[in-house]
Amino acid sequence: MVEWLVSLEGTEAGKTLALILALQAAFLHAVFGALQKRVTDPWTARTVIDATYATIAAPFAFFIVPWPEPDIWWMFAVAWVIHVAYKSAQAAAYSAGAYTVVYPVVRGTGPVFxxxxxxxxxxEVFTKTQWIGVAILVTGILGLAVYNLRHITVDRVKLPLALSLAVLTGGIVALYTTWDAFVIRATENPFTFIAWFFFLDGLAFPIGYLVFRRGYLPRPFAPLAKLGIQGALTAYMSFGGILLATRLDKVGEAAVLRETSVVFSALLGWLMLGESTGPRRIALITLIALGAVVVELGG
Structure with a gap:
């Protein structure tokens, strides 16, 4: 399978597969974000999910996939630091604002950077049409931010903080997307990076939880265990998919297409979290997704 994937790099078949993987990642990433808001607080949710996917990844990392080449361990270390910063910023943003407020801004600013x-x-060079798509996307983001500032009444005092954290998180998303693409291309076997990434990345929040919260998890435990399994499987399919997409095709295009997840986030925020969306916010979220589509077609 590894040889087959590598053989698709730079081909039309590879581009098509990257498109499918990016769209899959878009939907599943929206699911992943909603899961973190549904059961418990974002910090606990992230800890449970990370601990689960680190446990699942460990045997694959140690015994199944080839170990990373000695000269790229430092790249894994940089990726680990970036992702810890990303998860911390995102958890803080979710703590300060509603999912349908924070998520579109995070995912919308990310592809621009x-x-x-x-x-x-x-x-990588974008065409004029693709830059028009980026402009449409940015217009949607700014419009959504302005609308939220003017109309949201719940936790309004925290709204500027939530939006600021969302933009910061979006910048870190761009950083990890670009860096991870660099590392997975530097690794001979792409599944080496995926397995080792999930193992190492999954250690930070559980260790932090042990230090700062003394390992105490709210009861009952059954919903948390279910959340951990659901979140881990979703993370593997979503993040693993986008990693492979960035190896098969252009990083910028894959990242922008992934951000069609904002459309799914509006639907999931309503269905799973009971958050009000409204026609104007849906229109602005759709505008963000339209910009992503124009970028893909413009290439």
Missing amino acids: TVIGAGILFG
């Missing part, structure tokens, strides 16, 4: 980073690191 990613396009710039991919141009610097990989020399």
Whole structure:
């Protein structure tokens, strides 16, 4: 399977597979975000999910996939630091604001920074049509932020903080998307990075929970255990999928297409969390998704 995936790099078949993987990642990432808000507080949710996917990844990392090459361990370390910062910023943003307020801004700002980073690191160039798509996407983001500032009444005092944390998180998303693409391309076997990433990345929050909360988990435990399994499987399919997509095709295009997840987030926020969306916010969220589609078609 590894040989087959590697053989698709830079081909039309690889581009098609990357498109499918990015769309899958878009839907599942929205599910992943909603899971963190549904059962418990974002910090506990992230701890339970991370501990679960680290446990699942351990045997694959140690005994199944090849170990990372000695000269790229430092790249894994940098990726670990970036992801810890991302998860901390996102948990803080979710603590300060509603899911349908925070999520679109996080996922909408991310691809703008990613396009710039991919141009610097990989020399990727966007067409004029693609830049129009980016402009549409940014318009949707800014419009959504302004609408939220004017109309949200719940936790309004925290809204500027929530939006600021969301933009910060979006910037870190771009950083990890670009860096992870760099590392997975530097690793001979792409599944080596995926397995070791999930094992190492999953250790930070559980260790922090032991230190700062003395390992205390709220009761009952059964919903948390269910959340851990659901979140871990969703993370594997979502993040693993986008990693493979960035190896098969352009990093910027894959990152932008993934952000169609904002449309799914509006639906999930309503169905799973009971959060009000409204026609104007749906229109703005759709505008963000439209920008992502224009970027993909413009390439």
